Amino acid sequence: MEQPDLRSLLDAVVPFSADLDLTGVLHRITRAACELVGARYGALGVLGPDVHHLSGFYTYGLSEEERQRLGAPPTGRGVLGLLIRDPRPLRLRDLGEHSESAGFPAHHPVMRSFLGVPIRLRQHVFGNLYLTEKIDGSDFTADDEALVVSLAAAAAVAIDNARLYERSQTRQRWSVAASELAQSFLESDDEEASLELLVHQVLEASSARAVAVVLSDAADRLEVRAACTLDDAGVGAVDLRGSLLLGPFWTDALHARQPLLHVPGGASDARALPAIDARRLLDLDAASPVAVVPLAAGPAPLGLLLTGWGPGEELVAEDTLPDQVAFALQAGVALTAARSHVDRATIALLEDRERIARDMHDNVVQRLFATGLSLQSTTPLAQHPVVQARLNAAVAELDSAITEIRQAIFGLHAPQPSAALPARIAHIAQSYAVSLGFTPEVTVEGAWPDTLAPPLRADVEAVVREGLANVARHAHASSARVRVSVGRGVDVEVVDDGVGIDGHQARSGLVNLGARAEAAGGRLSLEPGAHGGTRLHWHVPAPASDDRSSG
Known part of the structure; x- marks a missing residue:
């Protein structure tokens, strides 16, 4: 390698460390490679977690309009995949003549000469540099290849430093978040607010x-307690609660207590x-990576944390999974700890x-006595x-007082259930x-509503909550009434006098x-009300062991 080439290489690699933002480093590497050997177009392809496909693609030489087209x-x-399967430098006079060529999509610029070089981080390949079309119309030479191989070695160091810096910053954010969450759980009586903070x-x-x-609830069912999403409008809550x-x-995933990262093209066994179903639940693109992470402390699993990223963000998902x-x-x-604190307070009471x-x-x-x-x-x-009568009356009053006090004592001894x-x-x-x-007007009928099993009580409350939420969001009503009836079965009705059913609007909560x-x-069932508006009717039969209507 001649002295001018060495100076050019040095000039190319020095800007890599201008800052430690990983995306910026990758763009600078791509640009420097093109300028070093006089290539018109360049790209840096980042391998996904499965190392069999590209999860990121950073280009140079294409305008934003061309990229959009x-x-x-x-x-x-095609040839890009050849370098993934066999990570060695590759020079070609004409891409189209190679047996692995898959052709170009419409609107793609003309590209003939090609130089591909892998970027290795320690013992594995991080990605590949792809350079095409020398500006002077000549082919890439052995000297070009040597220069880009040397640049790729320096690029690997810069990428590693940027990833280490990014990871340290990320871990600091996770640490601060964990401290804030623990404080929220332990200082607040509102578990829902802490779960919203968590997501x-x-x-x-x-x-x-x-x-x-x-x-997980008492019946080992998994229920969404909080959710949020990021879109063009910013961060917002998602109507998935309940x-x-x-x-x-899902039960297997809960008890397996092992994190799962599923990327596009991964196994579907x-x-x-769970990850595939989570992608549907979170309304993510089929090309989005999804993680299912256990929430556990001690022998009993508590639940799961579901996270989804955008298409092509496999590397981000892989990097953040250990911290998550x-x-x-x-x-x-x-x-x-927060729930134990509540239990200890109950025991103290x-x-x-x-x-x-x-x-x-x-x-x-x-x-x-x-x-x-x-x-x-x-x-x-x-x-x-008169004195005898008054003495007998006083004794009767004392007997009545003793009976009432004993009933109060019995009430103090009895376990205190949650709110009726x-x-x-x-x-x-x-x-x-x-x-x-x-x-809203509320009516609860039946002789034994508080003997319902906890899961069924939770269902009834969820139906009332979702029914009223729909009235608030869609009905434009001036009145509503809720009726819960417990007999041979459990019936919940939410009736409003609003604008009626909109059959074209999907409501995930009703599903x-x-x-x-x-x-x-x-x-x-969801149907028009007898006098306008909408009537929601939810019915389940009472469990056999809870059927109190006979006898």
């Missing part, structure tokens, strides 16, 4: 397009089904009630009928008063309510 970037077919943190730290967190993830493959796994572990610990009940029994009740016996023994000694179902339904209705402009009903052997 060419459509999606290449993924590694927004993951979206930002992982540079993802969509994130959802799903948690969606159930059904299928044995049973283990990949570590973050999910810390989030699981924080969630478990019950212990305090036990102490109060014991003191009332040992002191108050016994003293009242002794006073009553004393008065009762005094009654025969009283000569005046009628109160929960009324609270949900009240929470929609602002968005509706009025408070989820239908899935809940079908999972319990029931059904969901």
Whole structure:
């Protein structure tokens, strides 16, 4: 290599370290390679996690208009794929004459001469440099190849430094996010708010397009508790809360407790089904990488974290996955600690009630009982009928007071259930008063609504919440009523006086309510109301063990 060539190479590689932004480094490498050997066009193709296709493609020499006309970037077919399969320098006089050539798409510039060189990071290939069409019309030479091979070696160092810097910055963001999340879980009584914070943190730290967190309930079902997405309008919530993830493959993913990254073109066997279904749930392109990461702390799995990126972002997904796994572990610990804190507070409350009940029994009740016996023994000694009557009345009052105190003591001993179902339904209705402009009317009928199993109670609450959400968003109603009836089955009705059903508008929440009903052997119907508006009716049969209507 002659002295001028060495100076040119040095001039080309020095700007690589101008800053450590990885995307900027890749663009500078592509431009420097073209300028070093006088190529009109250049590209740097980044290999995806499976090292069999290109997940990123950085070009030089094409205008933005030309790139737009060419459509999606290449993924590694033809001669480009040859360099992926056999990562050695390759020089060609005419691309079109090679047996592996796959031709060019419409609107593609003329490209004949070709020089391809792999970029190696330690023991693996990071990607390939592709150069075409020397400006002077000649072919690429052996000296050109040697220069670009040397440049690729320097480029590998610059890329490695940029990735290390980017990774350190990313880990710092993840660390800060984990601290903020733990503080939110432990200091706030609102678990939903902390879960919303979780999905927004993951979206930002992982540079993802969509994130959802799903948690397991008492029946081992997975339910979406929070979700958000990134689009042209910015970060926003997604209407997925309450969606159930059904299928044995989801149960397997929950208990396997192993992270899964699925990229386009990857396997589609049973283990990949959760990621494929997550892509559908998050409404992502078929070419989007998706990760399914467990949320766990201790022996019991808590749920899953679903993350999706944009097409061609396999490398971003692969780089962020280890940090996301570590973050999910810390989030699981924080969630478990927060729930344990609530349990400890409940235990402390019950212990305090036990102490109060014991003191009332040992002191108050016994003293009242002794006073009553004393008065009762005094009654025969009283000569005046009025005095006897008053003594008997006082003894009766003491007996009544003792009975009431013992009932209160029994109530203190009894375990305290969560809020009664009628109160929960009324609270949900009240929470929609602002968005509706009025408070819905609530009726809860049946003798045993609070004996419903926890999963069925959760379903009823989810139906009421989604029904009122639809009224708020779509109905333009002036009134609405909610009716929950528990008999031989469970019926939930949400009726409004709004504009009626819009059959052309897809509402994913209603699909989820239908899935809940079908999972319990029931059904969901949506129909015009008797006096206008819309009537939502959700029905499931009562479990055999809970059927209290007989006897």
